[in-house]
Amino acid sequence: MIKPSMPVNEAERLAALQRYRILDTDREQGFDDLVTIARALCGTRMGAVTLIDHDRQWFKALQGLEGIQTPREEAFCAHTILQPLQLTVVEDALQDARFSGNPSVLGEPHIRFYAGAPLLSSDGYALGSLCVFDSIPGVLGGQQAEALQALSRQVGKLLEMRVLRQQIDHHRAEHDWYEAHLAQYYQQLEQLNMELSEQTRTDPLTGLPNRRALAAALSEAIERGMAVTPAVAIVDIDHFKMVNDIHGHDEGDRVLTELAGTLRSQFAGRGMAARYGGEEFVILMPETPMQQAELQCQYLRESVSLLPVGLPITLSIGLAAHRPGETAQDTLRRADAALYQAKHQGRDRVVVAD
Structure with a gap:
């Protein structure tokens, strides 16, 4: 196993993560819904929204297994944030030197396939990832890759809306303008989720219903x-x-x-x-x-x-x-x-x- 290195902008990245005040918060349906859609599109048993803290990987959403956090040095997503502008896809973890000795590969949940799309802050720092994974090797098709990246952008919008909500709660009396923009964000997100849900009912090769x-x-x-x-x-x-x-x-x-x-x-x-x-x-x-x-x-x-x-x-x-x-x-x-x-x-x- 090769432990993930630290990004060159680690201090700035952690500062960006702390601005969202999301670590150790309760699970939220919006994040769970995006993981559900990602798993359906990619055909995997497991998926998560992860955030990479100083020495841990923390799960804002997790499906297919139980857990709250894992050590950062064992996190697949700690490798994903090193390439913030592209997907990280591992078709067979046992054949990848970075992960072949990983405890999550050798033991439960026996991860073999992994695909992670970086979650970017509004100023471009990689905070974690929207990822899907399974206990059998796999591949990620072109349309699945595009959909996973689109969903990761929606996770980023949810993060931004959380910040906006915090600002609204603090300035509600004199900042009605924020309410209108928040409603617009939710409307856009709901529309995109409907479109992405429809994709789960369509065969990507033929375009027919599945x-x-x-x-x-x-x-x-x-x-x-x-x-x-x-x-x-x-x-x-x-x-x-x-x-x-x-x-x-x-x-x-x-x-x-x-x-x-x-x-x-x-x-x-x-x-x-x-x-x-x-x-x-x-x-x-x-x-x-x-x-x-x-x-x-x-x-x-x-x-x-x-x-x-x-x-x-x-x-x-x-x-x-x-x-x-x-x-x-x-x-x-x-x-x-x-x-x-x-x-x-x-x-x-x-x-x-x-």
Whole structure:
């Protein structure tokens, strides 16, 4: 393990941190919410808002494990503040000389993956970080990196609003102007949080709704209790692993993106197409009779031959209509069983669940 060095501006940095009067304060929902969004976007079990004091790392927000603070010399974020203008990403801590002997790597919580975005004061000093981490190695995609940096800026705004609130409390009688600006800050933050929350329901590669969004939409369609129950189709690209193995993952991503475009154009306004995971997609067709739903799936299966990918792509599709009394998961399980039958029968076909 390599202990983090001190920033060259350590005295000024600590003075900036003390100005915020935030160390050893109670947990606050605003900070917890930003950690929740960061974890969802990056797909990690753990996350935190950390502040690096003279000899400790203190947690303003912490999710996925318990704790209040750790020694600074063991803190990943103490390395992050040494590069205040960029992310620090550790894909596998056991392979990084700085952290391979770290007690948090060798022992609980067995950190392997870490990504931290520095938290900057209004005058540019790195105070700590918004970080996500996990006990398995990982990577951080480009959109995830941009989102993590955007969230860290929002943590910085929360810090500034705390200072502003302290000033308002002290001068409330003669400083009504501050109240208007504080409300504006909160409105901007709420809007950004709504936008970032929406990102947690969107697949970053295809732009389609993701599994979480599909589950919510299916449950809502079931709860509406219309006369014609919703139909659900699970779509799988046949032999997709061979596309990745032979042509590379970039080509595989292109196939997924092109198929997503076809799904979006065919089902926009008439339901929802979502990426369910890997090469699987799910189509929700509310208030669609089974015969019509099957025709739409057959049309989709035939239309993939027109995708501009230069590869012979086929689809296997399992289709099920929701039954009264079923849960959303029950319907999806029956559609998945029908998909398995389609594969077992030779692929490139639509099978309707019993």
